[in-house]
Amino acid sequence: MTVSTGPAVEVPWRRLDPRMVVVEPVRTLIKFVPVLLVVLITGSNGDPVRPWITLGIGVLVVVAGVVRWRTTRYRITAERVELHSGWLRRQRRSVPRDRIRTVDLTASPLHRAFRLSVVAVRAADPGGEHRHGGLTLDAVSTAEAETLRRELLDRRAPEPRDAPAEHPAGPAVRPVGPAAEELARLQWSWLRFAPLTFSSLAGVGAIAAAAFNVLNELGVDPSEVGGVDDAAERLAAAPLWLAVGVVGLALLVVAVVGSVLLFTERWWGYRLTREADGTLRVRRGLLTTRSLSVAEERLRGVGVHEPLLLRAGGGAQTRALSTGLGREAQGGVLQPPAPRAEAHRVAGAALRRLHPDGGIEGDPTRMPLLPHPPAARRRRYTRALVPVLVLVAVAALVGRAWPGLAWIWPGTLVLVPLAALLAADRYRALGHALTPRYLISRLGGLSRRTVALQRAGVIGWTVRQSPFQRRAGLVTVQAVTAAGDGGYHILDIGAADAVALVEAATPGLLPRTRD
Known part of the structure; x- marks a missing residue:
């Protein structure tokens, strides 16, 4: 006997907020303010045409804003998010909901004046042509943006939509769960x-x-x-x-x-919270407000970054490693520049989850790391000093050939101790460790970076060995992952240690050889 389930309910299409008809032209005109002022000022010198040109530009901008609003529509089904836009050049974007990794809410001062927000949905790109996939809804009401954020990052089964007409403004709002756990706030x-x-x-x-x-x-x-x-x-x-x-x-x-x-x-107003819907949320901004939500189940690790100046002042900054986060300067940032100890604490708090046995693993980025072989130290000094010594030699030859430039040679000597200090610092930074859940690596001189990558997030390994490394018995290992930069290096590790590390981190991945 066949049971009829009835016809599938068609999810209705929705438009962006009508207030965008005002916001979009105003935003565009602001970009042309200098040009428009020049046209108006120069147009007053006996040329009556130029003011009309200015007026025509304004009318075209307004018409373009109305056309954009009329030709843009979106909908959220149980399987995907779809966005159709454009009139002359039509675009169709579709993102599977199970590939959504982050939802970013942004509101410029102009958007805030009209109570609007821009919703950027970022997802893993299965095609491999682009680093990240996603779409942007510019813009919806602030209340609708918050509703979309919760729904798109909610991994529970979607609620039935038997009567879509009852919710013309958007999907039904789920009951609010427990209060969010605050992990950090601005000091x-x-x-x-x-x-x-x-x-x-x-x-x-x-x-x-x-x-x-x-x-x-x-x-x-x-x-x-x-x-x-x-x-x-x-x-x-x-x-x-x-x-x-x-x-x-x-x-x-x-x-x-x-x-x-x-x-x-x-x-301004920075807060990092763990939401009841299983996301890490960063809220910040004074004039332009920003809200980044990262699906915690898709989080693959964290990185503590210490650029030279910031490290000299005892500071650092923590970033999340997740698919859907871009490589731009502020991509995945979980906190502002802060004391180094605070950055490591936030990194541990972002990763802290209960183990199946109920235990909690400590802060991985604070773990003591295994030093690399003495040959790695020699490579650091060789790579730092050889170019500087060559430069000093060239400067000495130039000074001998042209006595008027003899002053250059003493100045280049200052670079020798600086290069030696840089080499020593780079070697001190090298290190790695393996915990039951994380692969930790650290490298960098001018910009130091400590990365704690989930072992479950490692999808492959790349091993490289240059001729110079071969002579020293060293290799460079890269843990390949779909998150962050796509791969994280462990520089100049012993060849035998590299094999042991790969086998311990991902058992069974390396092919076994027969005796």
Whole structure:
């Protein structure tokens, strides 16, 4: 006897929030403000056409925003998320729900003014052509964005949709579970690390360059603003050491103040929580709010990063290793630059889960690591000192051939002890360890990185050996994974130790040879 289950319920398509009809044109027009101002200002000098050109640009932007809203629709079925967009150039995006790894909610000041959010769904890409797959809904209401976040990361079976008309604004909201567990929150003492991060300094430079371009488009000479020209003339008349010192101090003050302001904007209200739906969630931002949710069951490890300046100040930063997280500067960041001990604590808290037997494994990134063979130390010194010694020799030859350049040779000698210190630091950084659940590796000199990778997340191994490594009896092993950078290296480990490590980490993966 055949039992009829009735016709399948068609999941209705939904549009983006209608307020995007206003937000999208305003956002586009803001980008053209310098050009529009130039057109308006120059258009007032007897040319009545240019103001009409400005008005025409504005009308086209508004029409484009309306067309974009009308031609964009999405829906969420039990199996996948679908997004259709475009009029002349149509795009169809479809993401299987079981491949979704992270959901990122972002709201710029303009979006926040209209209570909207941008939902970025990131997923593992099975095709291999792109590093990550996904789609972006720009934008939906703030309440709808939170509902989508919970639903897309919920691994439970989807609720039946027998009556979709009862929920025209979106899927049904599940009852709210237990309160989230807070793992970390912002400490304002961490502001001292703001000038020690390259991203903050680069951000200050980008803002300064943008401001200069805007002034240049408006026909304003920056040297005439605020007595800059007079100050430049006084510095030109001052002794060279004084002028260099004043300029250097001014740049340092601008860099420090600017980096502190950028740090405040990025990390205002920062909280890291473990949600009841099984996700790690990072919330932050003052003007532009951001919320990153990582499916905890898809988390494959963490990395504690210590760039040179940040490490010199005793700081570090923790990042999640998961598929769906990009390689951009802020991809997978779980916390702001913080004290090194706090970074390791957050790394352990993000990974801490109950074992099947009820035990809890400690913080993997704090584990003592096995040092690498003395041959690895020799390679560090060789690779650091040989290029510097060659440079010193070339400088000496140049000084002998051209006496006017003899001063170059003494200056290059300073590089020799610096290279030796770098080699020693790089060797101290080398190390690895294996725990019941994690493979831990550390490397780097100018930028040190400690990675704790789940053994279950290792899907393969790559072993490389250069001619120089072969002579020293060393190899470089890479643990291949679908998360993070796709692979993590253990540099200059003994050949026999590498085989033992691979066999212990992934038993049975290596082919067995017959005696």
